[in-house]
Amino acid sequence: MSSLPAEFEQFHWMVDMVQNVDLGLIVIDRDYNIQVWNGFMTHHSGMQAHDVLGKSLFEVFKEIPQEWFKLKTKPVYDLGCRSFITWQQRPYLFKCRNVRPVTQQANFMYQNVTLNPMRTPTGQVRSLFLSIQDATAEALISLEKTSR
Template identity: 80%
Template sequence: MLHLPAEFEQFHWMVDMVQNVDMGLVVINRDYQIQVWNGFMTHHSGQQSHDVLGKSLFDVFPEIHQAWFRMKAKPVFELGCRSFITWQQRPYLFKCRNVRPITQQVNFMYQNVTLNPMRTPSGEVNSLFLSIQDVTAEKLVTAE
């Protein structure tokens, strides 16, 4: 049996977690180019990672209002603080189909999104990652 260094094994685990966590994870740089696209996003958006990596977020998802999103991202890049988008503000950032069989009363996934800074070892924020939660069931409960 091949014995791998602990660091390599941990890296492999991290990649596996990012790809399989039940939450969308997307990394974009300051030019709004997509750097990471996890399995959740592939499954729910229908966009394959090889089709979106290196492309502009706004080209791939023209429904995202550029000026508004840049305003949400600015404090993340400039101040290194988090920014939030809730489904009450906007039902979704990425128009993804609703794939939950119990909550098929709506055609798209309601989302809560957190924009998180990603710091380099020197402390600069050159990228941010978006964590996207499916809150469709929560929205439907509050609507009742």
């Protein structure tokens, strides 16, 4: 009985983690075409990977202001550093439904987004990945406190 090589097993684990982590993960290239779309994004946006892969982020999500978003990605591509979008700056980047039963009083998912550089083996940044965190519970608590 042969066992799978350790590298293949680790690769399988990584794919499983990316698809099942409670965090949106999207990879876009320098032309803003979607290269990776994980299970979190499918679940919350209602869009399947086969419907978005290879398409422009701005074509799929028309609510994202292109010039503003391109300015957010500039330090990631040019300097190789992270960039952040908090729900306080903009309630969401991707208009996703709120599916958490405890926080159903929100019409959409508030989000914190981190834009991370992805380096090639030679150190170039040709793509970036976005990590999208559901910040709805935190946002609603904060908004409730400020409205008192």
